[in-house]
Amino acid sequence: RSTAHWLNKRVMAGAVSVKPFTVFVEGNIGSGKTTFLNHFARPDVDLLSEPVDMWRNVEGHNLLGLMYENPSRWGLTFQTYVQLTMLDLHTRTSTHPVKMMERSIYSARYCFVENLAREELMPAADYVVLDEWFKWITSHFHIGGDLIVYLRTCPEVVFERMKARAREEESCVPLEYLRKLHKLHEDWLLNQTKFCCPAPVMVLDANRDLSEMEEEFRKCEPIFSAAL
Ligand code: DGT
Numbered sequence: 634r635s636t637a638h639w640l641n642k643r644v645m646a647g648a649v650s651v652k653p654f655t656v657f658v659e660g661n662i663g664s665g666k667t668t669f670l671n672h673f674a675r676p677d678v679d680l681l682s683e684p685v686d687m688w689r690n691v692e693g694h695n696l697l698g699l700m701y702e703n704p705s706r707w708g709l710t711f712q713t714y715v716q717l718t719m720l721d722l723h724t725r726t727s728t729h730p731v732k733m734m735e736r737s738i739y740s741a742r743y744c745f746v747e748n749l750a751r752e753e754l755m756p757a758a759d760y761v762v763l764d765e766w767f768k769w770i771t772s773h774f775h776i777g778g779d780l781i782v783y784l785r786t787c788p789e790v791v792f793e794r795m796k797a798r799a800r801e802e803e804s805c806v807p808l809e810y811l812r813k814l815h816k817l818h819e820d821w822l823l824n825q826t827k828f829c830c831p832a833p834v835m836v837l838d839a840n841r842d843l844s845e846m847e848e849e850f851r852k853c854e855p856i857f858s859a860a861l
Contacts, residue, residue: 653679653730653731654730654779654857654860655731655732655734655778655779656731656732656733656778656779656781656782656857657734657736657739657740657778657780657781657782657831657832658670658735658784659740659781659782659818659822660783660784660785660786660818660839661788661814661815662791662795662806662811663786663791663792663794663795663798663811664784664791665786665843665846666683666735666736666784667682667735668843668846669782669850670733670735672847672850673857676729677729677730678729678730678731678732678733679727679729679731679732679733681722681732681734681735682735683735684718684721684722685697687718688711688714688718696710696711696714697711697802698802701802701803701805701806704754705755705756708754708759709759709762712746712749713763713766715745716738716741716742716763716766720738723737724774737776737778737831738770738771738776739828740821742763742767743827743828744817744818744821746760746763747817748810748813748814751813776831777831777832778831778832779833780832780833780834780835780856781822781830781831781832781833781834783818783822783823783834783835783836784837785836785837785840786839788811788812788814788815789808790840791811792808794843795811822836823836835852835856837849837850
């Protein structure tokens with residue numbers, strides 16, 4: 634159905650403002666987020682990939698590389714930039730009925746920043762400043778999504794995928810790092826022990842070979858169709 638049809642439907646329903654059905658695609662490094670986004674590439678879906686290329690080249694500085702080389706020195710710098718680029722994506726207006734984002738400002742804060750702090754790779758003062766920014770941003774901007782799709786994996790599986798794709802900055806990332814990130818995703822999205830989840834969570838088994846993931850991805854189709 635056309636965007637005009639959708640807009641008309643919302644206006645007829647008395648909606649004050651037109652807001653797309655917003656999906657955050659979350660999961661460990663190498664869980665298949667990009668493949669998931671590519672699966673839903675179609676005219677009525679606004680796909681917003683994670684700006685990894687921007688993180689790798691900020692006026693010639695590779696912040697992602699610096700963060701992996703020396704997290705204690707560059708953690709705050711990197712996470713500040715991640716937070717900014719994510720805010721940019723969250724606040725972009727969309728004329729599509731569905732907006733789908735790879736990760737969110739929430740996983741940056743609740744998984745990656747949290748890990749740096751817990752591993753004592755980030756000084757407490759840096760953590761507090763980042764957290765103050767995060768709280769200010771999330772209380773002054775409308776970030777909230779409508780659905781989180783959690784691509785759930787075993788750390789061992791994504792470790793093999795990460796090695797196979799051989800992104801240069803990730804060459805020294807140990808399995809242990811992926812285990813910690815996995816636990817933080819689980820605690821945030823499933824156990825909800827420390828942090829609130831900003832939207833309902835749909836869990837997909839993303840351990841299967843990426844070529845077999847289409848079947849899992851199709852489970853989301855009815856939800857997205859209902860939003861159109
Ligand atoms: P995919 O498609 O599921 O394979 O996704 P990836 O692995 O391309 O994307 P992602 O977001 O899991 O990770 C991209 C790289 O950026 C990876 O080395 C982890 C890193 N990264 C992403 N967000 C953050 C963050 O907020 N903090 C830190 N320290 N690293 C991050």
